[in-house]
Amino acid sequence: MSKGSRNPRREMSRALSRVANATVAETLETQAELPEQVLYRIGVTGAPGAGKSTLISRLAARRVERGAKVAVVAIDPTSPVSQGSILGDRIRMDAVSDDPNIFIRSIPSRRAHDGLADNTADLLWAMEGHGFDEVIVETVGVGQAEYSVRAIVDTVVLVLLPESGDAVQAMKAGLLEMADIYVVNKADLPGAELMAGDIAATAARQAAPEINGGDGWVPPVLQTSSRDAASFAALDAAIEAHRAWRQNRIDHDAVRRARSRYQVQGLIGRRAEELLETMPDADLDRSPKEIYEALLQQLATAPGEGET
Numbered sequence: 001m002s003k004g005s006r007n008p009r010r011e012m013s014r015a016l017s018r019v020a021n022a023t024v025a026e027t028l029e030t031q032a033e034l035p036e037q038v039l040y041r042i043g044v045t046g047a048p049g050a051g052k053s054t055l056i057s058r059l060a061a062r063r064v065e066r067g068a069k070v071a072v073v074a075i076d077p078t079s080p081v082s083q084g085s086i087l088g089d090r091i092r093m094d095a096v097s098d099d100p101n102i103f104i105r106s107i108p109s110r111r112a113h114d115g116l117a118d119n120t121a122d123l124l125w126a127m128e129g130h131g132f133d134e135v136i137v138e139t140v141g142v143g144q145a146e147y148s149v150r151a152i153v154d155t156v157v158l159v160l161l162p163e164s165g166d167a168v169q170a171m172k173a174g175l176l177e178m179a180d181i182y183v184v185n186k187a188d189l190p191g192a193e194l195m196a197g198d199i200a201a202t203a204a205r206q207a208a209p210e211i212n213g214g215d216g217w218v219p220p221v222l223q224t225s226s227r228d229a230a231s232f233a234a235l236d237a238a239i240e241a242h243r244a245w246r247q248n249r250i251d252h253d254a255v256r257r258a259r260s261r262y263q264v265q266g267l268i269g270r271r272a273e274e275l276l277e278t279m280p281d282a283d284l285d286r287s288p289k290e291i292y293e294a295l296l297q298q299l300a301t302a303p304g305e306g307e308t
């Protein structure tokens, strides 16, 4: 579609805008064919303020330097104007050069049941076919989102902050299977070393054969700091290592099917929501079974049909 285009970045930007605010019907119009998925997807997740945007800008710059065409999309619930350091980084990068090998875009997140923006899968889909090699997607981790992002990206990087021992203890229980790479960021702050050690011990124990796809990827635990350029080289290398491991060890067809499942489930959920929002009160004053059956009938008609 974009072959021979003179401005793939603008094209991708338009494609993202189209999907960012689209109804289900509009979204489906862009999904009539199965695209060849070529973008390697790196998910970077973690709490607000963990330093994800800062880390991503360093990581992206490094990967572009190595010759990759890198797209970055930040699904951010905070205003990109007031909070998004990624926007500042973009301005800084653009000031240095109008590098056609990097694309950065911040998109306000929409609510979803699983903490991941309800259209993240569709946004990633829309980024295919514009000549980029990989996409780094920033998502704010609010518990469930860290698990959900697994379904749609290839490598999950979880960014954590050096914290008190108590917080680490509480977190350990939830760390199971969560990420492919753990990063204790802001390692210039006290407590990073201790925390990284704690997580590494937990991660090693959890890399049992029955976890993580069957043959023991042991998630590395790295420390990064915006004051230490070498720390991002280590992160870059860890991502490449995971990518190589994944390439040979996982069932790619199964992954593709799981992604389709996740994406279609999201589309159906949103379509159901659209229909329930416009359902007359009288229709809602019925039993859940009756409402469900009425909804199923409406779902059976093409989405958008009969709408203005």
Ligand SMILES: Nc1nc2c(ncn2[C@@H]2O[C@H](COP(=O)(O)OP(=O)(O)O)[C@@H](O)[C@H]2O)c(=O)[nH]1
Binding pocket: 046, 047, 048, 049, 050, 051, 052, 053, 054, 055, 083, 084, 085, 086, 185, 186, 187, 188, 189, 224, 225, 226, 227
């Ligand atoms: N001390 C320290 N501060 C950092 C580091 N990385 C980012 N920050 C600061 O942490 C704040 C949040 O960073 P940001 O990248 O926007 O975090 P995000 O919300 O996870 O995307 C900003 O004020 C950054 O300047 C770091 O390595 N060390």
Ligand SMILES: [Mg+2]
Binding pocket: 052, 053, 054, 074, 076, 084, 085, 086, 138
């Ligand atoms: Mg951010």
